[in-house]
Amino acid sequence: MFIEMDSKNLDITKSSGEKVKFSLTKLRSSLKRSGADQNLINSIIDTVRDELYQGISTKEIYNRAYALLKKQKHIYASKYKLKKAIYELGPTGFPFEKFVASILYYSGYEVEVNKIVQGRCVSHEVDVIARKNESFIVVECKFHSEEGRNCDVKVPLYINSRYQDLLSVSKMEGNKTIIPNECWVVTNTRFTKDAMQYATCIGLHIISWDYPLDNGIKDRIDRLGLYPITVSTLLSNREKQFLLSRDIVLCKELLEDKFYLDHLGISENRQKNILEEIKLLCNTTELCQN
Numbered sequence: 001m002f003i004e005m006d007s008k009n010l011d012i013t014k015s016s017g018e019k020v021k022f023s024l025t026k027l028r029s030s031l032k033r034s035g036a037d038q039n040l041i042n043s044i045i046d047t048v049r050d051e052l053y054q055g056i057s058t059k060e061i062y063n064r065a066y067a068l069l070k071k072q073k074h075i076y077a078s079k080y081k082l083k084k085a086i087y088e089l090g091p092t093g094f095p096f097e098k099f100v101a102s103i104l105y106y107s108g109y110e111v112e113v114n115k116i117v118q119g120r121c122v123s124h125e126v127d128v129i130a131r132k133n134e135s136f137i138v139v140e141c142k143f144h145s146e147e148g149r150n151c152d153v154k155v156p157l158y159i160n161s162r163y164q165d166l167l168s169v170s171k172m173e174g175n176k177t178i179i180p181n182e183c184w185v186v187t188n189t190r191f192t193k194d195a196m197q198y199a200t201c202i203g204l205h206i207i208s209w210d211y212p213l214d215n216g217i218k219d220r221i222d223r224l225g226l227y228p229i230t231v232s233t234l235l236s237n238r239e240k241q242f243l244l245s246r247d248i249v250l251c252k253e254l255l256e257d258k259f260y261l262d263h264l265g266i267s268e269n270r271q272k273n274i275l276e277e278i279k280l281l282c283n284t285t286e287l288c289q290n
Contacts (some may be wrong), residue, residue, distance in 0.1 A: 011058045016148030022052065027065065033222070034069055034080040044068045049239050070233055075280045079230045082218060083209060085230035088240065089249070090145030097127045097141045098249045099228055103138070103217075104130040106224050119165030138166065138180045142187040145161075151187050153194040154272045156204050159185050163204075188217065227251045227281045234274045239264050251278040 009283045010022040024045060031041045035131060048064055058249035062084070089095040094114075101111045109130040117126050117138070128139035140159045142151050163183040170229040184205040187199075191199070191208055229235070229243050229251055242264060248254055255278060261271045 004174050010052060011055055012126060013055055014148065014149075015058060015146075016248075019055075022056075024049070027061070030064065031069070033082075033218075034076040035264050036069060036072070036076045040072055040076075066238065072156070074233045074277055077233050078197060078227070078277065078281055081233075082221065082227070082231055084107045084167065084211075085228050086217070087145055087147060088230035088237075089188075089228055093141060093143035095228075095244050096143040098247065100139060100141050101128045102132075102226055102250055103220050103224065104128065104137075107220075108132050109135075109137075117166055119162070119169035121165050124162050124166060135182060136180045137182040137184055138163065139186060142185060142189075144187070144189045147189075149193055150190045151185070151195055151208075152192045153198050155187075155191075156185055156195050156199045156202075156206065159183065160202055160204055169252060177183060185212075186217070225282045226251075229254055231281065232274065232277060234277055241268070253271065254278055255282070 012022045013019055027048065028041060028045060031044060036044075036101045043275045044065055047068060048061060051064060052061075065078055068081055069080050086096070086099075089099060097113055101113050105111045109132045111131075112129045113127065115126050115129050117124050117129075126138050127141040128137075130137040130139060140162075142155055160183070163180070167179055169179070182205055184207060186200070188209060191206055191211065196206065196211070198204075208216055209218055227250070229248055230240050231251070232240070235243075243254065243260060246260060247256075248257060248260060255275065258271070258275065261274065266274070
């Protein structure tokens with residue numbers, strides 16, 4: 001029988017430098033999302049628990065759990081590193097914008113990326129425009145390549161001011177007047193409490209790694225099987241950056257454009273292993289079939 005330790009007095013250090021109490025429940029939850037079975041999860045928790053010390057960093061805990069998962073099965077490690085893989089879409093924000101657009105596209109929206117839209121006072125570069133039925137959404141993406149940098153209240157304040165400028169201009173499509181009816185702010189990190197409170201007050205839709213509950217970025221990725229190419233444990237960082245520079249952001253896109261692996265000079269046997277890993281990540285759903 002698995003018995004959890006009493007970790008009430010164990011402080012860990014987050015990437016932001018903040019000290020928080022360690023939670024085995026959170027560690028177990030993140031391991032469960034990797035697809036690992038209960039026996040493996042318990043085994044990893046036992047190992048990590050024995051190596052904990054006062055003030056240990058979350059990065060050290062992550063690295064140890066990741067290594068143990070990778071030793072057992074690459075697919076578990078790939079899913080476990082999802083949050084870190086989103087950071088690796090940098091250093092520019094464009095791959096993240098394309099990634100967000102893909103999530104909306106595979107959710108049934110028509111999407112456009114990096115469009116210039118005229119407001120009443122000035123023109124605005126909108127990261128993503130998405131339309132479905134009566135929904136006309138403008139999306140601003142806030143990407144951070146470093147952990148611990150959250151979006152404070154200044155972000156929704158600024159985005160809302162731009163949105164209000166867009167709302168003040170009527171646009172025509174045929175004989176129909178078209179104006180946005182939703183504004184979203186999407187970040188790969190988190191929003192501060194004040195940012196969430198302000199966004200809720202004015203009706204701004206905000207999406208972060210784990211917000212809203214059960215509908216944050218991580219939940220949408222899992223539902224749609226839209227894993228970024230950076231989750232791969234078999235591709236090197238150089239190879240990932242090459243693919244991102246060719247607009248290959250999703251694992252499914254590599255399945256459709258396998259010839260890029262030839263451009264990288266990857267051996268036939270290694271290509272086979274990489275593609276097998278990616279197919280497993282996509283869960284062999286229709287989204288990822290050729």
